[in-house]
Ligand SMILES: Nc1ncnc2c1ncn2[C@@H]1O[C@H](COP(=O)(O)OP(=O)(O)OP(=O)(O)O)[C@@H](O)[C@H]1O
């Protein structure tokens with residue numbers, strides 16, 4: 001829905017041991033309603049970049065512009081799903097967590113319960129609406145977090161490896177769900193992943209980051225028609241191309257996962 | 258303090274027990290057995306006459322005194338006075354302690370103002386302030402309540418402060434991105450997030466208030482109160498009355514722990530999985 | 535708490551406005567503010583003291599308190615009192631460690647020991663140590679023995695209880711891992727259980743000393759025994775020597791602080807924090 005410009009962003013962490021670079025000189029543009037995947041080796045700064053875009057970390061240099069306006073802190077236009085399981089509020093049930101954003105918007109209880117239930121049904125957790133997070137598995141908690149980010153309908157979705165903890169089957173379902181939600185709502189999505197197949201399945205464009213200190217190494221457009229078939233030749237070719245960029249040795253049938 | 262007794266029954270192996278009732282009986286017996294052993298040892302020493310009977314009365318004597326003092330209302334009167342002081346002092350500590358602690362956690366200015374004062378006053382054992390309070394505010398109930406409040410406020414302050422600081426950054430960020438304003442961030446995220454610590458603080462504060470109050474009652478010459486009862490009993494060598502008083506003190510301490518705090522914790526932070534049951 | 539600024543900055547309302555300030559300058563500002571706060575507090579006290587609203591005997595000027603403090607240090611009385619108090623507290627504390635530590639370990643390792651002692655402990659623990667002072671005075675008279683026993687009683691429970699929970703909470707995964715690597719019972723105990731329980735044991739030591747310190751001052755006050763810091767402040771009340779009382783309070787606070795922060799605090803830093811095992815509960 002809204003375009004995002006990332007302009008020469010650098011972030012440094014101030015630690016007792018000195019400054020640690022999180023990301024360095026990252027620039028790329030994201031079109032309105034585009035689905036972007038960010039891939040890169042562990043520790044290259046993907047989560048850092050996402051936090052800068054979300055407005056939680058002020059960049060040391062450069063700026064982020066959403067719809068032309070420079071980002072100054074967090075805002076309700078961006079929904080975030082963190083990498084961390086502990087992001088749910090332990091004192092609220094699954095339903096309570098999902099309706100939090102709606103509650104902040106001042107939506108009456110009956111209506112927000114309805115929306116939250118619907119979101120939980122979409123992530124296949126309708127049986128667990130009244131469970132507290134510590135009674136849910138890691139993957140279930142992550143699904144609640146996704147429902148929570150979708151429920152209050154932000155125009156940008158920032159997701160940090162949201163499906164990494166899921167089993168292959170559930171992950172496939174969730175990817176399908178996300179692709180559907182994206183097609184229906186036309187949100188701008190920035191999605192961090194380790195998983196090359198996932199990136200090729202979901203993304204319009206894949207940003208490949210280099211190892212620490214992370215910068216943009218490649219910007220690859222995925223032009224496959226949707227819905228995509230992970231078993232098609234073109235899909236596998238795309239995967240191979242991406243893996244080459246990530247520095248993998250790709251043999252005849254290289255697609256992992 | 259932890260729930261020692263439940264731990265035992267929870268670890269009871271249900272394996273070979275023929276029935277629920279039998280295993281229950283056995284668990285009661287296991288809990289009672291140590292007291293029987295100690296009781297028998299006590300009786301042997303008491304009857305043997307190593308110590309004068311006035312100083313080391315038998316359990317029957319203590320029990321008789323206990324019931325006599327309960328029946329004529331003296332023991333309940335002492336206990337109620339003590340409880341009123343405890344609760345008033347603890348209420349002071351709870352209200353001021355939680356407020357100050359949360360302020361310190363939320364604002365750097367408040368932290369800079371209160372932390373030096375608190376860190377200077379806290380290392381002095383609470384009881385050491387007694388003479389000062391007695392001089393400034395006179396002997397009696399008022400000083401005792403103030404002192405109990407003052408002393409038990411410290412753990413409440415420290416833990417509320419730590420609790421607010423320990424609220425997970427990721428919760429704050431999630432709530433921010435869902436549009437929580439400052440007020441609702443506080444009521445919906447900071448407060449519940451800090452609750453395990455605040456409850457710990459209140460619990461430690463109550464325990465501290467209880468420990469100090471008994472001693473304060475001895476020193477502050479209050480007209481009624483369990484501390485005064487046992488201290489006064491010393492003058493007339495009424496060891497039986499003293500022991501009866503100590504039994505009541507133990508019972509109240511136990512009840513405070515079991516009834517008040519475990520209930521609150523089970524209902525909140527345990528249910529939320531923020532602390533182990 | 536995280537030790538990076540960026541992640542901790544948005545936490546407190548006030549610091550939001552100055553995210554750009556470095557950690558160091560913030561620390562300096564806090565130090566500076568602490569100084570101002572203490573000076574203001576001292577001035578307030580002094581103003582009330584000089585106003586004559588309270589009798590000077592009740593609220594001596596700070597200069598007088600300082601004078602008394604120095605005088606008592608120089609003529610050695612304060613040191614003598616401190617030595618008495620320290621002797622009692624250390625004796626009682628060591629006894630408590632000698633009993634509480636092994637008992638805690640035994641309770642955690644042997645169900646029979648646990649079954650016998652746990653009910654007793656849960657019944658005794660809620661009795662404040664001071665409640666036993668009159669009883670012990672009858673039994674053992676006034677003097678070192680009563681005070682030491684009270685200190686012992688107060689310090690044993692936290693020592694034992696923490697050790698017990700520590701040994702019980704040793705991660706079973708570590709035990710299995712060590713067992714798989716061929717550790718026998720002996721090695722398991724010394725190389726896994728004790729280090730694994732050490733955060734709790736150290737917390738136990740710290741809490742036990744804290745209780746011991748509170749107990750010794752209280753017992754000295756109640757069982758008035760002619761020597762010791764607790765006796766000094768209580769005795770000073772009889773003669774309205776508020777300056778002596780405040781001077782002794784400073785010493786009591788100072789000694790408590792040294793043990794709490796320097797001895798046990800640095801012990802904790804050197805062990806638990808270095809291993810990243812710090813615990814949630816505060817004592
Ligand atoms: N809170 C922090 N304090 C200091 N340095 C940090 C912090 N968080 C991250 N870093 C540093 O910034 C770099 C990038 O970290 P980041 O978490 O963004 O990596 P990532 O790409 O998300 O890795 P992963 O795929 O493992 O999640 C890392 O090398 C790390 O050293």
Ligand SMILES: [Mg+2]
Pocket residue numbers: 046047048083160
């Ligand atoms: Mg990451």
